[in-house]
Amino acid sequence: MRFDVLTIFPKMIGFYCAESIIKRAIERGLIEVEVTNIRDFSQDRHLTVDDYPFGGGPGMVMKIEPLYNALSHVQSRQKHTVLLSPEGAVFNQAKAYELSQKKDGVVLICGRYEGVDERINGLVDEEISIGDFILTGGELPVLVIIDAVARLLPGVLGDVRSSQEESFSSGLLDYPHFTRPAEFMGERVPEVLMSGNHKEITKWRRRQSLMRTMIKRPDLIDEARLTEEDYKILEQLKEEV
Numbered sequence: 202m203r204f205d206v207l208t209i210f211p212k213m214i215g216f217y218c219a220e221s222i223i224k225r226a227i228e229r230g231l232i233e234v235e236v237t238n239i240r241d242f243s244q245d246r247h248l249t250v251d252d253y254p255f256g257g258g259p260g261m262v263m264k265i266e267p268l269y270n271a272l273s274h275v276q277s278r279q280k281h282t283v284l285l286s287p288e289g290a291v292f293n294q295a296k297a298y299e300l301s302q303k304k305d306g307v308v309l310i311c312g313r314y315e316g317v318d319e320r321i322n323g324l325v326d327e328e329i330s331i332g333d334f335i336l337t338g339g340e341l342p343v344l345v346i347i348d349a350v351a352r353l354l355p356g357v358l359g360d361v362r363s364s365q366e367e368s369f370s371s372g373l374l375d376y377p378h379f380t381r382p383a384e385f386m387g388e389r390v391p392e393v394l395m396s397g398n399h400k401e402i403t404k405w406r407r408r409q410s411l412m413r414t415m416i417k418r419p420d421l422i423d424e425a426r427l428t429e430e431d432y433k434i435l436e437q438l439k440e441e442v
């Protein structure tokens with residue numbers, strides 16, 4: 202899968218993709234990250250990419266022509282085009298999965314300054330935000346999206362199970378994990394995990410997942426895929442608290 206990133210800070214994208222799992226995915230040819238400097242597509246002598254807002258007001262606005270030219274350069278095939286913007290729909294795992302299915306790849310445009318000329322809307326398929334907080338630009342959000350999408354692609358993670366288990370998972374928080382030593386600063390690993398009784402271990406983990414979700418993220422319970430047994434456990438847990 203190919204990610205085309207349009208930005209005026211190409212190095213910001215490069216450094217993250219040069220390490221760890223994303224680096225390995227690129228080396229194995231599983232993903233391609235092509236960074237295009239929007240400034241290279243500015244037509245004027247000073248290579249400007251921003252200008253004063255019509256109607257006045259603070260800040261600068263990203264010009265539309267360099268963006269249009271850069272887009273034309275990368276959009277040779279029909280490709281899904283995303284503008285990163287604080288006003289976009291908030292990114293989540295479902296959206297990551299949706300983007301991972303775009304076989305022709307995606308074009309990701311990073312905004313900067315106070316915003317992008319409104320006529321960008323005619324050039325993109327959707328706008329995505331990574332949450333309700335203000336950043337200085339779309340570069341970190343693009344990296345967040347590449348990371349979340351790449352790990353869903355076949356072969357990117359070492360263990361195939363890890364990403365599959367999640368995408369088919371119940372929508373609950375994970376159960377707690379332990380490794381050696383069996384005791385650390387007086388805290389012991391739960392006995393059941395060392396019992397070798399896999400049926401009991403599975404039951405315990407499910408119960409822990411339900412309990413943690415109820416306490417840390419009660420908002421997830423409504424959307425979770427729960428069994429009759431799960432609801433019984435939840436009722437039990439509520440009485441215990």
Ligand code: 9D3
Pocket residue numbers: 285286287311312313314315316329330331332333334335336337338339342
């Ligand atoms: C003054 C109004 N601001 C919008 C709330 C203008 C503005 C501020 C910051 C426009 C762009 C930006 C830079 N942020 C992004 O480009 C961005 C972003 C973000 O700030 N938060 C969460 N997700 C994203 S995706 C792109």
